[in-house]
Each structure stands twice: as C-alpha cells, then as structure tokens.
Amino acid sequence: MGNKTTKRNISALGPTEFTGIQLKEPSTYAAGFTGIKVALQHVFKEMGIAKSLRTLSQMNQKDGFDCPGCAWPDPKEPSKLGEYCENGAKALAEEATNKRLDAAFFAKYSVEELSNWSDYQIGKGGRLTEPMVLKPNSVHYEPISWENAYAILAEELKALNTPDEAIFYTSGRSSNEAAFLYGLFIRAFGTNNMPDCSNMCHESSGVALNETLGIGKGSVKLEDFDSAEVVIVIGQNPGTNHPRMLSALQKCKENGGSIISINPLEEAGLIRFKNPQEINGIVGVGTSLTDIHLQVKINQDVALLKLILKKLAKLDLEDNKVFDHNFIETYTEGYASLLNDLERYKESQLLEICGVPEDLVDKTVAVLATKNKIIICWAMGLTQHKNGVDNIKECVNLLLLKGSLGKAGAGTCPVRGHSNVQGDRTVGIMHHVSKELNKNLEKVFGFKPPEKEGLDTVHGIKAMHEGKVKVFVALGGNFLSAASDTEYTAESLQNCSLTVQISTKLNRSHLVTGKTALILPTLGRSEIDKKEGAGRFVTVENSMGIVHRSKGMLVPASSNLRSEPEIVGGIADAYFGGSHSVDWKNMSTNYDLIRKKIQMVFKGFKNLESKSKGSGFYLPNNVRDLDFSKLPNGKAQFSLCNLAKHALSADEFLLMTIRSHDQFNTTIYGLNDRYRGIYNERRVVLMNEKDMQKYTFKKFDVVDLVSSYEGKERKAEKFMVIPYNIPQGNLAAYFPETNVLVPINHYADKSNTPISKSIVVKLAKRN
Ligand SMILES: Nc1nc2c(c(=O)[nH]1)N[C@H]1C(S)=C(S)[C@@H](COP(=O)(O)OP(=O)(O)OC[C@H]3O[C@@H](n4cnc5c(=O)[nH]c(N)nc54)[C@H](O)[C@@H]3O)O[C@H]1N2
Ligand SMILES: Nc1nc2c(c(=O)[nH]1)N[C@H]1C(S)=C(S)[C@@H](COP(=O)(O)OP(=O)(O)OC[C@H]3O[C@@H](n4cnc5c(=O)[nH]c(N)nc54)[C@H](O)[C@@H]3O)O[C@H]1N2
Numbered sequence: 025m026g027n028k029t030t031k032r033n034i035s036a037l038g039p040t041e042f043t044g045i046q047l048k049e050p051s052t053y054a055a056g057f058t059g060i061k062v063a064l065q066h067v068f069k070e071m072g073i074a075k076s077l078r079t080l081s082q083m084n085q086k087d088g089f090d091c092p093g094c095a096w097p098d099p100k101e102p103s104k105l106g107e108y109c110e111n112g113a114k115a116l117a118e119e120a121t122n123k124r125l126d127a128a129f130f131a132k133y134s135v136e137e138l139s140n141w142s143d144y145q146i147g148k149g150g151r152l153t154e155p156m157v158l159k160p161n162s163v164h165y166e167p168i169s170w171e172n173a174y175a176i177l178a179e180e181l182k183a184l185n186t187p188d189e190a191i192f193y194t195s196g197r198s199s200n201e202a203a204f205l206y207g208l209f210i211r212a213f214g215t216n217n218m219p220d221c222s223n224m225c226h227e228s229s230g231v232a233l234n235e236t237l238g239i240g241k242g243s244v245k246l247e248d249f250d251s252a253e254v255v256i257v258i259g260q261n262p263g264t265n266h267p268r269m270l271s272a273l274q275k276c277k278e279n280g281g282s283i284i285s286i287n288p289l290e291e292a293g294l295i296r297f298k299n300p301q302e303i304n305g306i307v308g309v310g311t312s313l314t315d316i317h318l319q320v321k322i323n324q325d326v327a328l329l330k331l332i333l334k335k336l337a338k339l340d341l342e343d344n345k346v347f348d349h350n351f352i353e354t355y356t357e358g359y360a361s362l363l364n365d366l367e368r369y370k371e372s373q374l375l376e377i378c379g380v381p382e383d384l385v386d387k388t389v390a391v392l393a394t395k396n397k398i399i400i401c402w403a404m405g406l407t408q409h410k411n412g413v414d415n416i417k418e419c420v421n422l423l424l425l426k427g428s429l430g431k432a433g434a435g436t437c438p439v440r441g442h443s444n445v446q447g448d449r450t451v452g453i454m455h456h457v458s459k460e461l462n463k464n465l466e467k468v469f470g471f472k473p474p475e476k477e478g479l480d481t482v483h484g485i486k487a488m489h490e491g492k493v494k495v496f497v498a499l500g501g502n503f504l505s506a507a508s509d510t511e512y513t514a515e516s517l518q519n520c521s522l523t524v525q526i527s528t529k530l531n532r533s534h535l536v537t538g539k540t541a542l543i544l545p546t547l548g549r550s551e552i553d554k555k556e557g558a559g560r561f562v563t564v565e566n567s568m569g570i571v572h573r574s575k576g577m578l579v580p581a582s583s584n585l586r587s588e589p590e591i592v593g594g595i596a597d598a599y600f601g602g603s604h605s606v607d608w609k610n611m612s613t614n615y616d617l618i619r620k621k622i623q624m625v626f627k628g629f630k631n632l633e634s635k636s637k638g639s640g641f642y643l644p645n646n647v648r649d650l651d652f653s654k655l656p657n658g659k660a661q662f663s664l665c666n667l668a669k670h671a672l673s674a675d676e677f678l679l680m681t682i683r684s685h686d687q688f689n690t691t692i693y694g695l696n697d698r699y700r701g702i703y704n705e706r707r708v709v710l711m712n713e714k715d716m717q718k719y720t721f722k723k724f725d726v727v728d729l730v731s732s733y734e735g736k737e738r739k740a741e742k743f744m745v746i747p748y749n750i751p752q753g754n755l756a757a758y759f760p761e762t763n764v765l766v767p768i769n770h771y772a773d774k775s776n777t778p779i780s781k782s783i784v785v786k787l788a789k790r791n
C-alpha cells in the first residue's frame with residue numbers, strides 16, 4: 025500500500041500492486057482499424073451501443089458539443105462520418121458512462137477505503153449524482169442539499185481573516201461562461217488566488233510567447249498545415265494526446281511538406297498515420313509522417329536547437345539567403361546579439377550534449393536552409409523543465425530567423441491540453457493582476473477588483489502547507505494528483521478547514537480533504553443544460569483561438585446536477601446574500617447575459633452572440649498581423665537562452681513523467697499503452713538496454729524510484745524495469761503515479777511550472 029498521510033487514515037498515493045504486465049513490440053503507426061475498434065469498445069462498454077452511436081455523431085459537429093478531450097480545432101467542414109478520434113471517444117465514454125455513484129455508494133465505502141483503490145478503479149465508479157458533505161471527524165460522505173452546501177462554503181469564506189486565505193483552482197474543461205463568472209466572483213470576493221491547470225501545463229509557453237511575440241498564444245491556423253513546408257513537432261506526442269492533429273500532419277505531407285520530430289522517444293503517432301476516415305487508412309499502409317527523427321536527450325533541446333541555429337548561420341554567411349534578412353530588419357530586435365551569443369558555443373560540445381547523430385542534424389539543417397514556411401508544434405516535453413521558458417524562446421528564435429511568422433504555412437503552435445484551457449485564461453482565470461482587466465471589470469460591474477498578485481499552483485500549495493490558506497475550492501480537475509510532490513500536497517489540502525470540489529467524477533482530490541469537504545456535482549459537456557424547458561449552449565475556445573458554441577445532447581447523469589455557472593452563481597449569492605452590485609442569480613442562469621458582459625469586458629468578443637454559431641470566430645492575434653507594437657521598440661524579440669544544466673552522478677538518471685495512451689491526465693481510461701507495446705500495467709519505468717546492462721537490471725526487475733532534493737528523499741515504490749528505445753541516462757514513467765517524486769520547490773524559471781519532465785532519480789532494486 026502507498027503511504028498513509030493523515031488523521032483520517034487516507035492514502036494519498038493508492039495501491040502499488042502490479043496488474044499483470046504484457047509486452048509487445050511498440051506500434052509503428054497510429055489509429056487505423058484498431059483505433060476504431062478500441063474507441064468503440066470503450067464507449068459501448070460505458071454507454072451501450074445506441075447511445076454511443078447517437079452521441080458520437082454529434083461530437084465536434086456545428087450544432088453539437090465540443091469534445092471533452094483535447095483542444096485541437098475542428099476542420100471547417102467536419103466529417104459526416106464523425107469528427108472524433110479514439111481518445112476523444114474514450115473521454116466521452118468516461119463522462120457519459122451509464123454508471124452512477126449515489127448516496128448508497130458513499131454510505132457503503134468510507135473515504136479511507138476508497139483511498140486504497142487505484143485511480144483507475146475510482147474513476148470507473150461512475151458519475152457523481154448529488155451534493156455530498158464529509159463532516160469533520162467523519163469518514164463517510166453523506167448527502168446534503170445544494171442550499172446547505174452553499175451555506176457551509178459561504179460561512180467558511182466569511183470566517184476568514186482576509187480573502188487571501190482562500191484559493192480557487194480551475195481545470196481546463198469549464199466553458200467560457202462558467203470561467204468568466206467564477207473569476208468575477210473570486211475578484212468580487214476579494215482575491216486573485218486563482219491557480220489553474222495552466223500553471224502545470226503551458227504556462228512556460230505563455231511567458232515565452234508574451235515576452236518574445238507579445239501574445240501568450242500560438243499564431244497558426246489549422247489551414248496553415250496545408251501549406252507548411254516544414255512542421256517541427258518537438259516535445260509532443262500527438263498520436264496519443266492530440267490524435268486529430270495527425271490529419272493536419274497528413275495534409276502537410278500530401279502537399280509536399282516535411283515533418284521533423286524531436287523527442288527522446290520515437291512515438292508511433294509520429295511515424296505513420298492510418299487515417300480511419302480513409303480506405304487507405306483502414307486497409308492500406310496509411311501515410312508516413314516523420315521524415316527526420318532527432319532523438320534528443322531529455323531537456324537538451326536548447327543544445328540541439330543552438331546547434332541547428334549555428335549551422336544555419338554558417339550557411340547564411342555564404343549567400344545571405346538562409347535567414348529572412350528583410351523580416352529580421354523590419355520586425356525584430358536582438359539579431360546581432362543572438363549571433364554573437366551563438367559564438368560562445370562549440371558545435372562539438374552541443375552535439376555531445378544533445379546526443380543526436382550529426383548526420384541527422386545536418387539533414388535537418390539542409391531541409392530548413394531552403395524553406396521559409398515553418399510551423400513549430402510543442403507541448404509538455406518543452407514546458408515542464410526548469411528552463412521551460414528558454415526551450416520555447418529558442419524555438420521562437422528559429423522562426424524569427426526564418427521569417428516564419430505572420431504568413432500562411434508558418435508560425436507558433438503550442439498544442440494546448442484541456443478542451444477549454446485557453447478560453448478560461450482568455451476570460452480572466454489568472455493569478456496575475458491585469459490593470460486593464462481590473463479597470464474594465466470595475467466599469468462594467470461597479471466593484472473594485474483586488475490589486476494584489478494571487479497565488480499560482482505551486483505557491484498555493486505552499487501557502488496551504490504553511491496554514492496561510494484555509495479554504496480550497498476547485499472548479500474541476502484533480503488538484504492532488506495533478507500537482508507535484510503528492511504527499512506534501514496531500515498535507516496541504518488536509519491543512520484546510522474546507523475543501524470543495526465541483527466535479528463530474530470522483531477522484532483522489534475528493535478523498536484527501538480538509539476537515540470538512542463538499543462535492544458539488546455538475547453537468548458534463550455532452551449533457552443537455554436546460555432552463556425552463558429550453559436547452560442552453562456555452563462557448564469554448566480551441567487551441568487556435570477560435571471561439572465557438574457547444575451544446576450538449578444527452579439526458580444528464582442525474583436530475584440533481586447543476587450547471588457550472590449555476591453552481592458559481594449559487595455560491596456567490598449565498599456569500600453576498602443579495603447585497604452586491606452584481607445580480608448573481610440572474611447572471612448564473614442567463615448565459616446570454618454572461619456573454620453580453622464578456623463582450624463588454626474583453627476586446628475581440630464583439631458579436632459573441634451571433635458569431636459563435638457554426639464554425640465560430642477568431643479572436644485577435646497580433647502575431648498574425650505582424651503587429652509587435654506592445655513589445656520593446658515595437659519589435660519581436662530574439663532571446664539569449666542558456667543550456668540546461670544537469671550535473672548527475674554516475675547512478676542518477678533524468679526521468680520524464682508522461683501520459684500513456686489510456687489516460688487523460690489523472691483519469692485512467694484503461695491499463696494499456698498500445699502504441700508503446702505496454703499492456704495491463706502502469707507501474708513501469710522505461711530504460712535503455714545499455715543502461716540495463718550497465719547497472720545489471722533485467723527485464724521486469726522491480727525497483728523503487730527515489731528522488732533526492734535538498735536532502736529530502738521522495739520515493740515512488742514498485743516499478744518494473746522495461747527495456748525501451750530511450751537515450752541512455754534517461755527514463756520515462758507515467759504520471760500521476762510518479763508525481764510523488766517531483767519536489768515542490770523545483771519549477772520552471774518565470775512560469776513556475778513543476779519540473780515534471782526532468783526529475784533526477786536513482787533506482788533502488790527491491791528484493
Ligand atoms: N488522450 C489524452 N489526450 C490529452 C491528454 C491526456 O492525458 N490524454 N492531456 C491533455 C493535456 S492537459 C495536455 S497538456 C496535452 C499533453 O500532451 P503531450 O505534451 O504530448 O503529453 P506528454 O505525455 O506529457 O508528452 C510529452 C512528450 O514529450 C516528450 N518529451 C519529454 N521530455 C522531453 C524533452 O526534454 N524534450 C523533447 N523534445 N521531448 C520531450 C515525451 O517523450 C512525449 O512524447 O495533451 C492533452 N490531451
Ligand atoms: N508529473 C506530471 N504531472 C502533471 C503533468 C505531467 O505531464 N506530469 N501534466 C500536468 C498538466 S499538463 C495538467 S493540464 C494537469 C491536469 O490537472 P487537472 O486539470 O487538475 O486534472 P484532470 O486529471 O484533467 O482532472 C480530471 C477531473 O476533472 C473533473 N472533470 C472532468 N470534466 C469536468 C467538467 O466538465 N466540469 C468539472 N467541473 N469537472 C470536470 C473530473 O472530476 C475528473 O476527475 O496535470 C499536470 N500534472
């Protein structure tokens with residue numbers, strides 16, 4: 025069993041038993057017929073056949089609902105066959121399951137018992153159906169009315185010494201309407217303590233892009249993939265995490281483009297794609313995707329990129345045609361110092377650090393030298409390192425040198441995680457203070473928002489640990505398991521007097537709680553949200569800045585669920601008791617009114633009402649317009665980035681914590697990682713065969729992973745060693761099981777994102 029951490033005898037980590045591993049060769053393609061088969065198995069099992077087929081046909085369609093999975097955009101004309109992927113289907117199955125967790129379930133199982141279930145078991149229980157309360161000293165949740173639940177929260181909030189003793193977390197599935205209202209209430213209440221899942225995700229991208237290009241979002245549109253000459257996919261595994269992106273990569277290839285992947289692993293989804301929408305994808309060989317795979321060592325992307333930049337600069341000296349000098353002169357600042365800085369590094373040194381064979385680097389340089397429509401896509405492989413911000417700035421350097429911004433077929437593409445994580449930020453979920461936003465809110469709503477910077481995820485956890493925060497509220501997500509340093513975070517949550525989860529499904533954050541805990545069950549994306557007989561819709565923003573509608577179609581999991589805006593409004597109304605300049609009750613039921621206010625507060629949302637129909641509308645994006653007026657001297661900025669430093673001793677490895685093919689973050693859909701050939705087991709650690717020989721490990725040897733920072737040892741127990749094609753000195757294992765190893769005090773410079781992809785560990789063999 026995992027460690028016990030509390031007064032209630034709760035396990036923050038869950039069981040460590042093995043589930044029966046089977047290994048096969050890693051797959052050399054993604055999707056295809058097996059993808060369809062597995063998708064349907066998942067949905068049929070959870071939802072039954074008729075409901076599954078009816079629902080899947082509405083997913084990502086113009087009048088339908090937005091997939092609750094990732095944030096990849098829909099094509100202009102969604103396929104009539106169904107616009108969804110294997111993992112979108114799994115996300116739907118998880119939400120629209122026919123199984124239910126009712127009061128009888130909670131009467132039968134105590135939180136102590138449930139905490140010894142695996143995340144997989146907990147998630148498979150079914151949907152939450154009614155508000156529940158866990159009273160002080162009790163180990164069973166019991167039913168409570170909505171009004172009494174709101175009253176408990178309102179009382180606790182009123183009892184605080186200052187509003188900064190409360191924290192309000194947001195995960196990225198909430199609609200724009202819910203997130204806007206939530207942010208409004210939090211500010212009206214008086215704090216900016218708004219950590220969100222972005223803090224653990226693309227925060228490094230936001231910081232890097234804001235500083236270099238003046239907007240924290242990507243610049244490409246979906247159609248840019250049709251005309252891109254080169255797409256670089258770096259630190260991202262689209263086959264599993266953004267499967268619909270593979271169709272965009274396929275188009276790029278069909279139109280003559282090249283794909284370069286930079287990843288310590290050779291991910292199946294980047295090798296070959298068998299498009300399930302095409303005959304060739306079902307019975308044929310599909311489309312080969314990656315032209316060059318650069319198997320970089322973990323966290324040595326800056327070294328590799330610098331090497332590429334140096335080699336390109338050398339070629340440019342010969343004919344002045346490799347870089348876009350006109351672009352550099354017109355739009356950028358810092359070119360000369362970038363070139364000077366590159367002089368500091370030796371090619372041989374960079375080559376050795378990044379671990380990539382020189383012939384492949386040269387091949388890459390040859391491709392890039394002659395092309396100027398380049399897209400760079402990235403995700404967590406770049407952001408979750410100490411130098412996450414610099415990783416991304418080095419990518420921006422390359423795009424600036426090549427003039428690959430603000431034109432068709434070129435640009436930045438941070439591939440977002442949750443389906444509306446970008447929208448939540450856009451409408452105000454942010455722990456930083458924006459003077460402009462505060463001014464607009466004051467004008468529209470007649471109250472003065474707080475001006476003190478709020479806490480992000482890492483600092484929120486620390487504040488709870490230090491007893492400076494007493495109330496924790498989460499709009500979605502699974503804070504305990506998603507955040508770093510699981511046992512420390514567990515202590516933090518248990519330090520609170522009240523923890524509140526607004527959720528669709530049970531997870532470990534409902535079990536590791538404050539003295540009192542509330543579960544407020546909410547509608548999912550796929551469900552009908554009705555008011556006085558009429559169905560309501562919400563809006564979301566995808567990874568490319570398009571805002572569009574989403575309208576559920578399924579009968580809700582229980583008649584006692586409330587929509588997220590209604591819950592937020594209910595809390596606000598209970599807290600203010602009618603004495604506030606905002607009409608919370610009316611706002612929370614009338615989404616048109618919320619949208620009207622969003623339009624008044626934020627630029628770019630004009631006509632949100634009419635235009636969010638159909639395929640939606642683009643929000644403004646200064647990079648697309650090559651407008652850098654907000655940046656120093658009105659120019660896009662080159663950056664000088666440092667190499668990552670890891671001084672490892674002989675028996676230390678660098679561990680990246682990644683997703684299997686059968687999970688959505690902390691939600692475990694199943695126990696297989698099909699593309700990597702690992703079946704029925706999650707407690708595995710992937711290791712290079714040469715390292716196995718060197719350290720005398722055999723396949724299936726059982727080890728503990730141990731990290732040690734500032735003298736404190738953290739241990740993830742019982743993992744099986746698996747030989748895998750991964751650079752020497754590097755390891756990979758799945759999160760959330762390995763989050764216990766990530767030290768709370770180690771996070772990216774500037775963005776504070778935990779270092780989930782470069783944890784220094786040792787392996788201790790178990791007998
Ligand atoms: N099905 C499914 N879809 C999802 C999710 C999910 O869990 N399941 N999660 C969603 C969310 S919130 C997010 S943020 C995204 C995450 O999407 P990804 O970022 O693709 O997810 P990870 O599994 O964290 O994979 C990171 C990839 O980066 C590589 N990598 C790790 N370290 C390095 C490095 O130092 N350098 C380089 N070049 N590569 C590295 C890994 O080998 C892996 O291929 O997906 C979203 N979509
Ligand atoms: N070690 C390590 N840690 C990581 C990462 C990593 O790569 N490595 N990745 C990080 C990343 S990128 C992210 S984004 C975070 C994710 O962190 P979170 O967003 O906090 O976690 P999720 O697992 O996505 O949250 C799942 C829960 O959300 C609830 N939920 C689902 N749909 C809805 C809905 O529509 N409304 C509401 N109210 N609730 C809903 C369900 O109860 C479900 O159990 O984890 C981070 N943690």
Ligand SMILES: [Mo]
Binds near residue numbers: 221224
């Ligand atoms: Mo994420």
